[in-house]
Amino acid sequence: MNNNFFIFNISTFKFYVVAASVFAFFGSLIIISGIFATNEIFSLNLIPDNNDASVLLIDVFGYIVLAPIIETFLIVLMVAGMKHLKMSHLMICIISALIWGGLHAIIAPMNFFGTIFSFFIFTHSYMIWQKHSFNYAYFAAALPHVILNSLVVLPRYFFF
Numbered sequence: 001m002n003n004n005f006f007i008f009n010i011s012t013f014k015f016y017v018v019a020a021s022v023f024a025f026f027g028s029l030i031i032i033s034g035i036f037a038t039n040e041i042f043s044l045n046l047i048p049d050n051n052d053a054s055v056l057l058i059d060v061f062g063y064i065v066l067a068p069i070i071e072t073f074l075i076v077l078m079v080a081g082m083k084h085l086k087m088s089h090l091m092i093c094i095i096s097a098l099i100w101g102g103l104h105a106i107i108a109p110m111n112f113f114g115t116i117f118s119f120f121i122f123t124h125s126y127m128i129w130q131k132h133s134f135n136y137a138y139f140a141a142a143l144p145h146v147i148l149n150s151l152v153v154l155p156r157y158f159f160f
Contacts, residue, residue: 024117025118035047046109072142075122078092079092097119122142
């Protein structure tokens with residue numbers, strides 16, 4: 001199977017990072033929108049009405065700097081372990097997305113739906129850039145993570 005599936009073939013790293021960020025953001029947004037719409041249409045009451053949206057400066061640092069650095073390092077380890085088990089590229093991306101979705105759901109169950117698609121993209125990005133270098137691979141996963149977390153956290157910090 002071609003290792004460039006599911007995200008278009010882009011030759012420049014900077015453009016790839018921006019494209020992967022946009023793709024991860026809108027993919028996650030579509031999933032979350034579908035969950036919210038389903039919740040409203042069927043009156044499932046899955047989403048709490050009183051969501052504390054306040055974010056402190058230390059939270060901003062954690063979400064935008066620390067989390068992408070640490071979680072990307074853990075993606076590197078997970079990918080290495082799954083490659084050792086001879087798993088396919090697609091299976092590694094799916095399992096990684098489900099694991100990260102589950103871990104984020106521990107904080108808030110709805111986080112599962114907001115993270116599964118983005119972590120699929122982060123893992124895929126790491127894997128396809130490995131052929132260039134570890135640094136490209138690491139930052140191809142970490143930088144879209146930073147951008148995505150910034151898009152989610154900064155509005156909450158400045159406006160709520």
